[in-house]
Amino acid sequence: MNTNFFLLGLDGGGTGSRVVMADSGGLVLAHAVGGPSGLGLGIGPAWQAITASCREAFAMAGVAPEWSRCVLGCGLAGANNPVWLAQFRQQAPDFAGLVVESDAYTTLLGAHGGGPGVIVALGTGSVAAAGQMGAWRMASGYGFPSGDEASGAWLGLRAIVHAQQALDGRVADDSLARALLTQVGAQDRDSLIAWLCNANQTAYAALAPIVFAHQAHPFAAQLLSDAGAEIAKMVTALDASSELPVALCGGLAAPLHAFVPQPLRQRLCVPLGDSAQGALQLARQEADRLSREATR
Incomplete structure (x- = not known):
């Protein structure tokens, strides 16, 4: 050979x-x-x-x-x-x-x-893993829409609820609601329902940048705080002793870094x-x- x-x-x-x-x-x-x-x-x-x-x-x-x-x-x-x-x-x-x-x-x-550590991969979907070469396990990553916490699709799926409530008058018609409706091309209830009927994981993930752009908005701020908490839950499930280095990976790693709660944020390292x-x-x-x- x-x-x-x-x-x-x-x-x-x-x-x-x-x-x-x-x-x-x-x-x-x-x-x-x-x-x-x-x-x-x-x-x-x-x-x-x-x-x-x-x-x-x-x-x-x-x-x-x-x-x-x-x-x-x-x-x-x-x-x-x-x-x-x-x-x-x-x-x-x-x-x-x-x-x-x-x-x-x-x-x-x-x-x-190849050495020991934890990762949380954050993009359109999400998954966490811990271990090293030859021995490892996962948390989350069950897929959209029921899983993949803190992912772009997870954020978008929850963000669009604010636009729905704004259309009904349940919450104020504000800049976040208008930005979400503009992104999906909806002007009223019927056009939003039409979008919802066809939206997939990728379509919901496209709403995540709007959440970050409006992070000072109370609804978006709470959503991002919830995402940080979900990241912490994944890491704790895989490393309850808090001994392993943790790397956030994927396209949403940098945007979500600031929302990871302390003291986990202090353990985060740059992926090799x-x-x-x-x-x-x-x-x-x-x-x-x-x-x-x-x-x-």
Whole structure:
């Protein structure tokens, strides 16, 4: 077996994919981005996005793609669904090696370099994880609309209630209500109901920036305080002893930082890397295993 591998770490979600490519020694050669590859969007489309992203990384590195020399580590949204995962593996190209884990796990690996720690990933959805390479567990991440506390969709789902009440006269018609209605293109009760009937997780998450922009408003302030409390509950569930470093990750990590209650805020650290880099750690580990087997 040729053990001069190319290592590929992939972070795949519902809005896009990110790939980091390295040589067998771990030297990073390229970064690339591509279309969504979360397994909930379909196995075929996921592989199309992944292979396109990997080809883009090879092109940026100036190397012709050769799947038989590639070890791919994936952190994928939806990888915890066993049916989707089995179908994903069945349709895989002929890679030298393939490792697939939840994007929560690869985010944890990337944030703490494979060492012990806690992460709370905050974006359109949310999930928390704690542990280290080989041993970890999750909290939250049950999905929209019942779970994913403190996520963009969670904030938006609750924020639109203020607009509903403003239309009815249950609360004042103020700047927050008007901004929310403008975002969804609604002018009255009927047009808001039409939007609500079609809104998905992504549509609700698009309302989160309005909440942050109006954070001095009592309704928004309480909502953001509640989000901070939910983050604290996730961390406590995973690390009741308060001994592990905690990293907030994802697009809402910075906006929500100020709403994390003390003393948890004092424990927050800057992530060492992201989910794609965590996936690259999985690829490196698998490549090492394949190399050992080849020399036996």
